[in-house]
Amino acid sequence: MERVSRQACFGGWQDVYRFDSKSLAGSATVGVYLPPQAEQRKLPVLYWLSGLTCTEQNFISKAGAQRYAAEHGVILVAPDTSPRGDQVADADRYDLGQGAGFYLNATRQPWAAHYRMYDFVVEELPGWIESHFPASDRRAISGHSMGGHGALVIALRNQSRYRSVSAFAPIVAPTQVPWGELAFSTYLGEDRLSWQDYDATALLTRLGWRHGSILIDQGEADDFLDSQLQPQRLREAAAAVNAPLHLRLQPGYDHSYYFIASFVGEHIAHHAAALQD
Numbered sequence: 001m002e003r004v005s006r007q008a009c010f011g012g013w014q015d016v017y018r019f020d021s022k023s024l025a026g027s028a029t030v031g032v033y034l035p036p037q038a039e040q041r042k043l044p045v046l047y048w049l050s051g052l053t054c055t056e057q058n059f060i061s062k063a064g065a066q067r068y069a070a071e072h073g074v075i076l077v078a079p080d081t082s083p084r085g086d087q088v089a090d091a092d093r094y095d096l097g098q099g100a101g102f103y104l105n106a107t108r109q110p111w112a113a114h115y116r117m118y119d120f121v122v123e124e125l126p127g128w129i130e131s132h133f134p135a136s137d138r139r140a141i142s143g144h145s146m147g148g149h150g151a152l153v154i155a156l157r158n159q160s161r162y163r164s165v166s167a168f169a170p171i172v173a174p175t176q177v178p179w180g181e182l183a184f185s186t187y188l189g190e191d192r193l194s195w196q197d198y199d200a201t202a203l204l205t206r207l208g209w210r211h212g213s214i215l216i217d218q219g220e221a222d223d224f225l226d227s228q229l230q231p232q233r234l235r236e237a238a239a240a241v242n243a244p245l246h247l248r249l250q251p252g253y254d255h256s257y258y259f260i261a262s263f264v265g266e267h268i269a270h271h272a273a274a275l276q277d
């Protein structure tokens with residue numbers, strides 16, 4: 001593995017690493033924030049999944065999360081959003097291909113060769129983190145938009161691996177909206193049954209949620225709210241199976257990292273509490 005950069009930050013270190021990933025059949029780039037407490041003991045980890053067009057840089061440079069991670073003694077891990085490189089298939093648009101991995105395992109070519117972000121985030125990344133850093137197997141997961149979709153899907157399908165989940169403006173029902181329909185038909189093919197394993201609303205209905213409350217913030221001035229996000233679909237599913245969903249609609253906030261920066265402290269406090277006991 002290679003350390004690409006290291007910056008002192010709130011008494012700890014904001015690092016970026018690159019390593020060879022089996023799941024992605026290529027190199028993976030990951031932001032790792034080590035709070036000051038990591039000098040003394042093993043710490044729990046919050047995994048963060050970013051949205052469309054993002055790399056590992058967006059969260060580490062724009063969310064301002066390190067201050068809260070240092071306060072609570074939580075390691076932050078923020079991977080790039082897709083496989084990258086000249087050998088990796090791509091598309092000529094922002095919502096497909098590189099930067100738009102949708103946290104699934106693609107089954108259609110040419111995508112299937114590298115687009116295995118689901119396996120990468122669920123298995124390989126925690127394995128790598130827990131063997132190279134003072135990180136425990138107490139895990140929480142969060143993300144934004146496409147990454148909120150990834151966080152919800154991954155937590156719901158792996159309830160013994162994650163103690164807590166939250167999201168900002170997540171795509172809660174990708175099988176029902178244009179971003180998800182395009183990505184899933186491209187990466188998974190036309191068999192809509194196979195899409196259900198990557199749809200948080202369908203998964204919550206099928207599996208429920210056995211841990212504490214799922215925290216979701218959604219800006220009411222988000223341009224994607226009605227067309228792509230539709231959080232009421234998840235609210236209805238949660239009510240039907242009696243799952244603990246805390247959906248907060250935030251007046252005036254849009255889809256940007258200004259919105260994330262405004263509430264990320266509350267999300268980290270929420271996860272820190274769940275990771276403690």
Ligand SMILES: N[C@@H](CCC(=O)N[C@@H](CS)C(=O)NCC(=O)O)C(=O)O
Pocket residue numbers: 050051052053054058062094144145146255256257
């Ligand atoms: N209008 C945007 C749509 C994509 C977008 O809003 N991406 C969100 C995640 S879904 C984001 O985090 N963008 C990067 C940033 O704000 O730093 C574009 O075309 O780039």
